[in-house]
Structure formats: structure tokens, C-alpha cells
Amino acid sequence: MSIKETKIATDIVSYLKEHENKQLLRFITCGSVDDGKSTLIGRLLYDSKMIFEDQLSAIKQDSKKMGTTDGEFDLALLVDGLQSEREQGITIDVAYRYFTTDKRKFIIADTPGHEQYTRNMATGASTADLAIILIDARHGVQTQTKRHSFIAKLLGIKHIVVAVNKMDLVDFSQEKYNEICKDYKSFAEEVGLTNDITLIPLSALNGDNVVNLSDQSPWYKGETLMHILETIKIDQDRDLAHFRMPVQYVNRPNLDFRGFCGTIASGIIEVGDAITVLPSGKSSTVKEIVTYDGNLDYAYVQQAITLTTNDEIDISRGDIIVKSDEQPDQASSLDVDIVWMSEEPLIKGKQYFIKRASTQTVGTIDHFYYKTDVNTLEESTTNVLELNEIGRAKLDLEQSIAFDAYEHNKAMGSFILIDRITNNTVGAGMIRNKSEDQSKKESEYSDFEIEMNALVRKHFPHWESKVIS
Amino acid sequence: MTKTEPISTERLTHLRQLEAESIHIMREVIAEFDNPVMMYSVGKDSAVMLHLALKAFAPAKLPFPLLHVDTTWKFKEMIAFRDKRAKEEGFELLVHTNPEGLAQNVGPFTHGSAVHTDIMKTQALKQALNKYEFDAVFGGARRDEEKSRAKERIYSFRDKNHRWDPKNQRPELWNVYNARVHKGESIRVFPISNWTELDVWQYIYLEDIPIVPLYFAAQRPVVEYEGTKIMVDDDRMPKALRDKAKLEMVRFRTLGCYPLTGAVESTATTLPEIIQEMLLTKTSEREGRVIDKDSSGSMEKKKIEGYF
Numbered sequence: 001m002s003i004k005e006t007k008i009a010t011d012i013v014s015y016l017k018e019h020e021n022k023q024l025l026r027f028i029t030c031g032s033v034d035d036g037k038s039t040l041i042g043r044l045l046y047d048s049k050m051i052f053e054d055q056l057s058a059i060k061q062d063s064k065k066m067g068t069t070d071g072e073f074d075l076a077l078l079v080d081g082l083q084s085e086r087e088q089g090i091t092i093d094v095a096y097r098y099f100t101t102d103k104r105k106f107i108i109a110d111t112p113g114h115e116q117y118t119r120n121m122a123t124g125a126s127t128a129d130l131a132i133i134l135i136d137a138r139h140g141v142q143t144q145t146k147r148h149s150f151i152a153k154l155l156g157i158k159h160i161v162v163a164v165n166k167m168d169l170v171d172f173s174q175e176k177y178n179e180i181c182k183d184y185k186s187f188a189e190e191v192g193l194t195n196d197i198t199l200i201p202l203s204a205l206n207g208d209n210v211v212n213l214s215d216q217s218p219w220y221k222g223e224t225l226m227h228i229l230e231t232i233k234i235d236q237d238r239d240l241a242h243f244r245m246p247v248q249y250v251n252r253p254n255l256d257f258r259g260f261c262g263t264i265a266s267g268i269i270e271v272g273d274a275i276t277v278l279p280s281g282k283s284s285t286v287k288e289i290v291t292y293d294g295n296l297d298y299a300y301v302q303q304a305i306t307l308t309t310n311d312e313i314d315i316s317r318g319d320i321i322v323k324s325d326e327q328p329d330q331a332s333s334l335d336v337d338i339v340w341m342s343e344e345p346l347i348k349g350k351q352y353f354i355k356r357a358s359t360q361t362v363g364t365i366d367h368f369y370y371k372t373d374v375n376t377l378e379e380s381t382t383n384v385l386e387l388n389e390i391g392r393a394k395l396d397l398e399q400s401i402a403f404d405a406y407e408h409n410k411a412m413g414s415f416i417l418i419d420r421i422t423n424n425t426v427g428a429g430m431i432r433n434k435s436e437d438q439s440k441k442e443s444e445y446s447d448f449e450i451e452m453n454a455l456v457r458k459h460f461p462h463w464e465s466k467v468i469s
Numbered sequence: 470m471t472k473t474e475p476i477s478t479e480r481l482t483h484l485r486q487l488e489a490e491s492i493h494i495m496r497e498v499i500a501e502f503d504n505p506v507m508m509y510s511v512g513k514d515s516a517v518m519l520h521l522a523l524k525a526f527a528p529a530k531l532p533f534p535l536l537h538v539d540t541t542w543k544f545k546e547m548i549a550f551r552d553k554r555a556k557e558e559g560f561e562l563l564v565h566t567n568p569e570g571l572a573q574n575v576g577p578f579t580h581g582s583a584v585h586t587d588i589m590k591t592q593a594l595k596q597a598l599n600k601y602e603f604d605a606v607f608g609g610a611r612r613d614e615e616k617s618r619a620k621e622r623i624y625s626f627r628d629k630n631h632r633w634d635p636k637n638q639r640p641e642l643w644n645v646y647n648a649r650v651h652k653g654e655s656i657r658v659f660p661i662s663n664w665t666e667l668d669v670w671q672y673i674y675l676e677d678i679p680i681v682p683l684y685f686a687a688q689r690p691v692v693e694y695e696g697t698k699i700m701v702d703d704d705r706m707p708k709a710l711r712d713k714a715k716l717e718m719v720r721f722r723t724l725g726c727y728p729l730t731g732a733v734e735s736t737a738t739t740l741p742e743i744i745q746e747m748l749l750t751k752t753s754e755r756e757g758r759v760i761d762k763d764s765s766g767s768m769e770k771k772k773i774e775g776y777f
Contacts, residue, residue: 012745024483095619096612098665105483126642249500253529263493292527304492414643423649425639
């Protein structure tokens with residue numbers, strides 16, 4: 001029995017107490033079909049004892065049936081999900097896996113490395129704190145390594161671990177490993193990967209340097225992969241300075257209570273703080289921070305709360321509550337990076353629904369600045385974005401929104417594009433900055449029309465009048 | 470300050486973070502859909518879902534009804550617990566049973582688990598969804614439960630026939646959810662997708678959430694049936710089987726129709742003991758459910774057909 005199991009068996013109550021105070025780390029694994037990515041995930045799950053005997057016996061049977069590892073039991077089968085793709089022998093979508101250790105709970109977004117699935121990696125990367133990028137030690141830094149690193153940077157992942165896998169197949173050659181490190185670092189410098197980068201030599205198949213340091217690589221002086229995952233500091237990734245709360249829902253159970261519900265995107269809010277509601281610009285102060293468990297004196301980033309205000313001001317879904325003394329910029333034309341996810345290309349001038357946090361509006365692409373080839377990272381001019389292409393564009397919105405640049409605030413700077421006819425999610429965007437040229441939106445409406453519209457919406461909400469600005 | 474337990478400075482623990490994310494999802498759905506409902510299976514995951522919903526909309530009562538698809542073969546204790554909770558929390562409870570199935574006396578002993586599940590569960594659910602025309606249906610499924618669930622979205626899109634297409638799911642990024650559906654289409658929403666079985670139990674313990682007593686070990690009359698140990702809950706069990714029943718100290722790791730739910734031998738009578746047992750045993754949660762035993766990928770097939 002391990003130390004952990006003994007503790008569980010003898011003192012479960014204090015074990016539970018310790019485990020109430022774990023942090024959550026989300027990471028993404030990127031590799032191509034043969035880099036051993038599924039094997040690595042299987043190894044992490046297996047070594048952290050997240051696999052049950054019934055699952056194990058199912059896998060042993062499957063290993064024989066699939067014949068991928070000559071009858072030996074195939075860790076990859078633990079994670080290769082759906083029946084249809086198992087038959088094809090490749091993973092085709094983002095799958096989420098869970099494991100826990102004494103220090104942290106982990107959520108893995110497992111994404112395929114296949115070329116046409118850029119959109120899946122972007123999806124997995126959108127919520128990740130960290131990316132593990134796999135390199136096959138026999139082949140070194142490849143095109144897909146660069147592609148994965150580029151997307152990780154684009155989606156704002158702050159920590160990168162480069163796992164140089166299959167070291168067993170190059171006899172744990174230090175020379176080979178150093179060469180790969182050098183290649184990767186020079187690539188990282190070239191594309192301006194400012195991320196926190198760690199490299200590790202490992203063999204997922206045999207478990208070298210995954211959970212335990214391997215005696216095959218005595219020259220490696222770093223930590224194991226698991227140690228890095230358990231200890232890497234993610235606290236400073238959060239912004240406690242700039243309070244932003246997108247309003248999701250107005251809770252009005254009776255005439256005496258009007259609460260504004262939302263998840264705090266960044267910062268801290270205290271009872272009594274002066275707040276401003278954007279885009280209206282109306283101000284008040286925080287009366288209460290209401291939760292089911294009682295009122296709070298203050299609340300901070302990631303908490304889902306309900307605020308009440310001391311003045312009756314008009315606040316609705318899609319508004320952003322900020323502190324009055326520190327307000328974000330507002331604009332209706334934004335420079336954005338877009339990852340296109342639909343077979344139908346993104347074209348200029350076509351209207352899409354834009355959903356950013358709880359704000360929904362309509363937007364069109366005015367023009368593209370460039371698109372980036374994810375393989376060569378070369379930029380070129382374009383008039384459309386095809387499936388899995390990434391480009392920078394000027395986005396014109398129907399209304400002005402309060403925003404932060406994506407790199408400073410993911411919730412305030414990210415959006416999805418929705419096709420107005422099919423209702424499909426067709427793209428994902430990251431706001432980089434306010435466009436220099438805001439002229440297009442220099443109002444189609446007169447001041448009188450805007451006031452009239454506000455008046456109509458206030459007194460005749462059942463007309464469902466659209467918002468003009 | 471009440472319960473927020475910052476670890477260092479202003480950092481949520483993993484359970485508080487999961488809680489906040491689930492509340493966020495529930496609020497999004499209520500803000501954007503016209504006619505939402507929450508599936509209520511009376512099990513532990515439903516207990517957590519209900520608790521999270523109460524938190525999301527406090528001080529208001531739940532702004533949507535709960536729907537229980539009653540196959541008539543649920544444990545009696547589950548039904549009693551369900552009605553008690555509805556009274557305590559004052560939520561609207563809808564109960565639906567497939568009338569044709571009821572008329573033909575469909576049940577697991579006479580028709581087998583596959584037919585029973587299809588008629589009394591899958592078809593019954595579709596009937597209820599068509600009857601009430603819900604456009605968003607909360608479910609308590611978790612991605613760690615079963616392999617085919619690992620790729621399920623939080624907002625899982627269903628066509629007019631409630632079918633799920635694993636090859637044609639909408640991309641889902643950050644916590645920005647696409648709530649647009651055409652008339653007749655709907656979404657299933659899984660707010661506790663990212664919770665594991667351990668998270669659910671720890672949360673029940675931390676928050677002191679009421680659960681059906683069947684989860685705790687007690688002396689119960691059980692009998693071997695198709696490779697699992699099932700409990701004698703009423704006279705509809707064939708007499709020959711009932712006569713073989715013996716009292717044993719058992720509990721249930723999942724709850725469903727009593728003839729399809731395997732009991733496990735256990736002495737765990739408290740939450741910490743249940744968690745302890747869970748951490749030290751080596752079989753996964755769904756082992757006790759007869760429905761999964763056919764072949765790997767069987768849950769995927771059922772889901773495509775409209776099973777939750």
C-alpha cells in the first residue's frame with residue numbers, strides 16, 4: 001500500500017481536508033499522430049492511479065483486437081475515445097481528461113495534431129493555462145511543432161512544456177536532446193514566444209521522467225513532467241487589478257430585489273465601491289455582494305456572484321460593470337485575430353453574430369490585414385479566410401463595446417462568430433486593439449434617434465426593440 | 470467573510486472554481502433560452518446540480534422546472550426522496566412516464582434491459598421533451614463517466630429528433646457558449662461536465678448536500694441476477710428470485726431502476742467512508758450499471774439515438 005493509500009485508509013477525514021484545498025490546472029497536449037501523445041496521457045492517468053481495473057481489462061482486450069502494440073497493452077487506447085475514430089486509428093476532436101494528485105486537480109484538453117484540425121487545437125488552447133508540446137526525439141523540431149507553438153501563443157497560453165518524447169528510441173542521447181533544445185529555443189526566439197518554456201527528455205511508453213526521474217538520463221538535471229505540472233506557478237496569470245464583470249442575468253424574484261449576476265472576469269470588488277456600467281456610463285455604488293451562502297464583503301476574479309446597487313440604474317445582460325476609477329476602452333472597430341472554423345469561408349462585408357462574454361452584437365469584416373500560414377508562419381494578403389486559416393482583420397461592430405486586449409483579459413477580449421442562417425459557431429476571435437480607423441461607425445444614427453431608442457427600450461421592453469448606438 | 474476559502478490570496482480552490490463555472494453555465498442558459506428544464510434523476514449528480522442551481526439563482530427560487538422520467542421501476546426510496554426535496558425547496562416538479570410502456574407493462578424482468586431502457590427511458594424522455602417543447606435541457610452527465618462522454622460539449626446540440634451527431638458538434642471556446650437554435654431544435658447542457666466522481670462526493674461532503682440513503686451501506690435484501698446483485702424493492706420481482714434473497718450489508722454507487730442497478734458489498738455508512746471506499750476500490754462507477762456491458766462504444770450508440 002502506498003503512503004497515499006495508507007492515509008486514505010487510516011485517516012480519511014484529514015485526507016479530505018487536505019484535498020479540499022487543491023488548485024485546478026488546465027493544460028493542452030499537442031502532438032502529431034505518431035508523437036505518442038495518447039500514450040503520454042495514458043501514462044499520466046495510469047501513474048496517478050486514475051484507471052480502474054474494469055477499464056484496464058477492457059483496454060487489454062481492445063489492445064489484442066486493434067493489434068497496435070503487438071499484444072502488449074496499449075496505453076493510448078485509454079484515451080482514444082469515440083468508436084468511429086478508434087476504427088480510423090486517429091483522434092478527430094477535442095477530448096477532456098481528468099486526473100488528480102495530492103497537489104492539484106488537472107483537466108487535459110487532448111487535441112489532435114492532424115493538419116486540418118487547427119480549430120480543435122484552438123478550442124483546447126482557449127481554456128488552457130499550460131501547453132505540452134510533444135516532439136519525437138528521432139525527428140526533432142517539425143513543422144507541426146511550430147504550428148502548435150504558434151497557436152499556443154495566439155491563444156495566449158502563458159506556460160509551455162516541450163516534451164521530447166521517445167528518448168528510448170535514441171538511446172537517451174544527451175547530444176540529440178541538446179540539439180533539439182537548441183533548435184526549439186531559436187525557433188521560439190524567432191517567432192517571439194515570450195512564454196515560460198521548459199524542455200524535458202522523456203519516454204511516455206516506459207515512463208521515464210514522467211512521474212519519476214529516469215536513471216537512463218542521468219545528465220538531465222531538471223524536474224519530472226509531473227513535478228512541473230504540480231508546481232508551476234499560475235497565480236500571477238490572473239489580473240486582480242482591473243475589475244470587470246460582464247452581466248449575465250438580472251435576478252428579480254420580487255419588487256424589492258434586483259441583483260446583477262455574473263462571473264468576475266478580473267479584479268476585486270468590495271461593498272461600497274463606486275461602479276460604472278458600460279456602455280451606458282451610468283454610475284452607482286455596490287450595496288451588497290449576494291451569494292447563497294450569505295453576503296460577502298468582497299469578491300474576486302473567477303467567482304460567480306450577484307451584485308446589488310445603491311441607486312436604481314438600468315443594467316441589463318451584456319453590460320459590463322467596472323470600477324468607476326479604472327475603466328476599459330470602448331470602440332466599435334477592433335483589430336482582431338480570427339481562427340476560422342467553417343467550411344464556408346469568412347468573407348468581407350458579411351454579417352455575423354458576435355458573442356463576447358455575455359454581450360451579443362452583429363459584426364462584419366471590413367478588411368483583412370493579413371493571414372498567417374500556420375506551417376511557415378509567413379504572412380500574406382488575403383480577401384477571405386478558409387477553414388483552419390488564421391488571419392488578422394478589422395472588425396466593425398454594430399455597437400460600441402467596452403473591451404480589453406485579449407492578452408490582458410481573456411474574457412473581455414475573446415469572442416465567437418456565429419453564422420446568422422445556420423446558427424453554427426464558425427470562428428473564434430481575439431481582440432488585439434482598437435482600430436486606428438473608427439470612422440465607419442461614426443454614427444448612422446442621430447443623437448435624437450439614440451435617445452429615442454433608449455426611451456423606447458426602457459418603457460416598452462416588450463416591443464423588443466433593437467439597440468442602436 | 471463567509472465560505473470562500475482563498476488558498477493564498479484570492480485564489481479559488483478547485484471545487485470552488487468548478488462550482489463557479491457550473492453556476493456561470495446555468496445562468497447563461499436561463500438568460501438565453503425561453504423554456505429550459507433540468508433533468509432530475511434523483512441521484513447524487515442530480516443532487517449536486519440542484520444545489521448549484523439553488524446557488525446560481527439565490528435569493529430567488531429555481532426559475533425552471535425539474536423533470537423526472539419515471540420508469541416506475543425506480544427504488545421506492547428514490548421517489549420518496551424526490552417528493553421530499555421538491556417540497557423543501559419549492560421547485561416545480563414534472564414527472565413523465567411513457568403511457569404506452571405503462572399500458573403494456575414493460576419492465577426489465579419481462580422485456581429485458583435493452584427494451585425496457587429504450588421504451589421507458591429513451592422514448593419516454595423524447596415524449597416529455599416533445600410534450601413540453603423545452604429548448605434547453607440540463608443534464609448531470611460528466612465527461613469522466615465514460616469514454617464517449619469525454620468529447621461531449623457543455624452545450625450539446627440536438628436536432629429536431631433529439632439526435633446527437635458526434636461528427637458535427639459546434640466548436641466551444643473559452644466560456645462563451647453559442648445558444649442559437651432554430652425552432653424545434655434544442656440543446657442539452659452539462660454544467661458539471663468537468664467534475665469527476667471524486668469532486669462530486671467531496672462537494673456533497675463539503676456542502677452537506679442531502680442524498681438518497683441508498684448510497685449508504687445498510688442491511689438490504691439482495692439476490693444474484695444476471696451477474697450483479699440486485700435489491701428486492703417490490704413484488705414485481707419474480708417470486709423465484711425473491712425467494713432466494715438474503716440480507717446483506719450493501720450500498721449503491723449509482724441509482725436507477727432497481728432491477729438494473731447492482732449493489733456493492735460495503736460497510737460505508739458515512740460520506741467520508743464512501744469516499745474512502747471509492748478511492749481504494751478498483752472498479753469504475755458504471756460497473757454497476759447493466760446498460761454499459763454490451764460492447765465498448767455502446768453508450769455512444771445509445772446517445773446518438775437520443776439517450777441522455
